[in-house]
Structure formats: C-alpha cells, structure tokens
Amino acid sequence: MNHKEQLKLENQLCFSVYACSREITKMYRPYLDQLGLTYPQYLVLLVLWEHHETTVKALGAELYLDSGTLTPLLKRMEEAGLVKRERSKEDERRVMVHLTQKGEELRDKASIIPDAMAANSGLSKEEFKKALTGFQQLLDHIHSVNEK
Amino acid sequence: MNHKEQLKLENQLCFSVYACSREITKMYRPYLDQLGLTYPQYLVLLVLWEHHETTVKALGAELYLDSGTLTPLLKRMEEAGLVKRERSKEDERRVMVHLTQKGEELRDKASIIPDAMAANSGLSKEEFKKALTGFQQLLDHIHSVNEK
DNA sequence: GTTATTTAAGTTGTGCACAATTTAATTTTA
DNA sequence: TAAAATTAAATTGTGCACAACTTAAATAAC
Numbered sequence: 073m074n075h076k077e078q079l080k081l082e083n084q085l086c087f088s089v090y091a092c093s094r095e096i097t098k099m100y101r102p103y104l105d106q107l108g109l110t111y112p113q114y115l116v117l118l119v120l121w122e123h124h125e126t127t128v129k130a131l132g133a134e135l136y137l138d139s140g141t142l143t144p145l146l147k148r149m150e151e152a153g154l155v156k157r158e159r160s161k162e163d164e165r166r167v168m169v170h171l172t173q174k175g176e177e178l179r180d181k182a183s184i185i186p187d188a189m190a191a192n193s194g195l196s197k198e199e200f201k202k203a204l205t206g207f208q209q210l211l212d213h214i215h216s217v218n219e220k
Numbered sequence: 221m222n223h224k225e226q227l228k229l230e231n232q233l234c235f236s237v238y239a240c241s242r243e244i245t246k247m248y249r250p251y252l253d254q255l256g257l258t259y260p261q262y263l264v265l266l267v268l269w270e271h272h273e274t275t276v277k278a279l280g281a282e283l284y285l286d287s288g289t290l291t292p293l294l295k296r297m298e299e300a301g302l303v304k305r306e307r308s309k310e311d312e313r314r315v316m317v318h319l320t321q322k323g324e325e326l327r328d329k330a331s332i333i334p335d336a337m338a339a340n341s342g343l344s345k346e347e348f349k350k351a352l353t354g355f356q357q358l359l360d361h362i363h364s365v366n367e368k
Numbered sequence: 369g370t371t372a373t374t375t376a377a378g379t380t381g382t383g384c385a386c387a388a389t390t391t392a393a394t395t396t397t398a
Numbered sequence: 399t400a401a402a403a404t405t406a407a408a409t410t411g412t413g414c415a416c417a418a419c420t421t422a423a424a425t426a427a428c
Contacts, residue, residue: 075334078331078334079266079269079270079331079334080270081267083352085337085338085341085351085355086245086248087266087283088356088359089237089240089241089355091284091359092237092241092358092362093238093240093241094385095362095366096238097385099362099366100234101386101387110412110414111238112413112414112415113413115229115232115235118227119229122229127376127377128376128377129375129377136239138415138417139376140377140378140379140416141415143378144379144413145413163376163423164423165375165377165424166375166376166423167376183223183227186223186231190233192362192365193233193361194358194361194362203354207233207236207237208230210240210341210343210351211236211243213341213342214243214244214342215243217247217342242415242416245415246416258382258383260385275406275407276407286386287407288385288387288388288407288410289384291408291409292409293383293384296383311393311405311406312393312406313393313405313407314405314406
C-alpha cells in the first residue's frame, strides 16, 4: 500500500476503533439514561460493584483515567448519591471511594444491560469472546508502548 | 456466564474498545503535536486530503460527527490556517470546507504517520487488515442499530 | 532529624462529543 | 404560491479527557 492509500480514512484502524467506541456508547445511552448514568459513570460502578471500595488511584489504573477526569466525575456521582468519597485515615493522600446503598442497588437494574448489548452488537458468543480477547491484547500492547 | 460475571469490567467489550480508542489517540499525540493537530482535526484532514472540498454535512457523515462538534472544530482549523469555510452559493444552508495551501502541504509531513502507527500497534500486516475489517463490520452494524 | 523526592488528588484550561434548541434556507404540499 | 415540513449549520449547555500545574502528605536520602 502506498502513502496515498495509507492516508485514506477507510484504511485507518484508529478511526474504526474511535468511531466504534462512540457508536457503542450511543448504544448504551437509552439504557443508562434510565439509570441516570453516563457511560464513564457506569464504568466506575462496574469497578465498585466488584470491589465495593477503592481509591481514586486504583480506579484510574483500572479505567486508564487520571484524577483530572475522575475527581469531577466522582463528585458528580457523590452529588447523585451513588458513591461516598473520604480521605483515608492511614494515608491522607488517598481518597477512598465506596458505594452507597443507592449505588449498590443500581446493580440489579444494570444486570440486564450486558445481555442487551451483546444482542445488539450482532456478534455470536464466540465472535464476542474473540473480539474481546483481541482488543484486550491490543490495549495491553499499546498501553505498554505508550508508557515508555 | 451469570449476571455477576457479565458485569465484570474485564468482560466488557465496550470498555476494551473505549480504552483502546483513547490509548491509540495517545499513541498519535507526539506525531500530531509536531503538526500542531489534535486527533479529530487529523481525521478531518484525512477526508480533505482525499476530497479537497466537502460540506460540514458530508464530513459529519464520514466521521460520524455532528455540526455541534464540527463547527467549532473547523473554526479552530480555519484560525490555524488549515481550511477555509464558506457558504455555498447554490444552497446557502450548506457550508463548503476546503483545504488551504498550508493544509494541503501538511499531507507530506503526515505521510509517515500510518507506517509508524502500524509498527507501534504490534500487529502484522495480516492482523492489521483483519482487525480493520472486523471493526468496520462492527461499526456498520452498530451504527445501523443506532439509526433505528 | 532534616531535606529532597515521590506520590495522590485536586485544579485550571483547552478541546472534543453530543443532546437539545435555534436560525435560516430550501423543498414539499395543499 | 402561501403555508408546512424538511434540511444544514450554528448555538447552548453538560460532561468527559487530558496536559500542565499545584498542594499536601508520605517516604527516601542524607
């Protein structure tokens, strides 16, 4: 492939990933609207439903986000009554984030989302699994390249 | 997979795509910084390097973006001297966007980017091609689902 | 033990994304 | 052809993302 071909939009892996990501988020919107959540807020809840309590730092490591994004996002979630933020007593640099009752309860309502999304994606169970693995590998690789 | 498993972050295709997209953008940054471009601005140039002139509407259809995103973005690109925006004479609802000399010339500097990115992705030519096709199909499918 | 370094969050400023609305031009329909 | 509907951009407002910087606490080095 020559330079001219390479610069075509249709040959950019980056673009198809970028557009796909936004279209997937759009697909979630009607479901998340019902729960009063944005997509990144939903991701934070996915982490907290697993761990119940975590720090801003750990949350950032899981979601690949920094405090510049998370701090205001978590403040909004706190205002919405979904999480509670408090400075750690042991290490006052850290801020512990944990679920409230309300945040915990959203889990049941959210539990139907993965099936709905998988169905909407049009992928079979095998294709889904394969795509997931492929992405996670690509993500790992690029993340390690970016670290350097 | 039960509901508990399904809600784990590691099992979300959406998250791996979302995180991947942002990591890919990060990978482009050092290259785009040299050209004084953001990633969405680079995408606009990819389209214009192919077509030379287009409308906001057509640009939005190619990039899956609306005027709310494109109008301010194009204004910034116009201020930077990369593009020119002018109302169509035939249909005054439309705004034509075309490259300036400066915008045209950036193409040469950008031509090394695709090879660099492909190398950084760690994918072989075949894997790259396969991933690209897979994504475009997923994108098409989800986009059509969202349209409804 | 004091100074230097590192670490964790928060803050500030810029640029997307996108929903919802507005404005103005064009097309359709009655 | 006048009114209604549609279309294309722009505008407004909210919420991410993220770079760069600040603040404060903990750890390391001396």
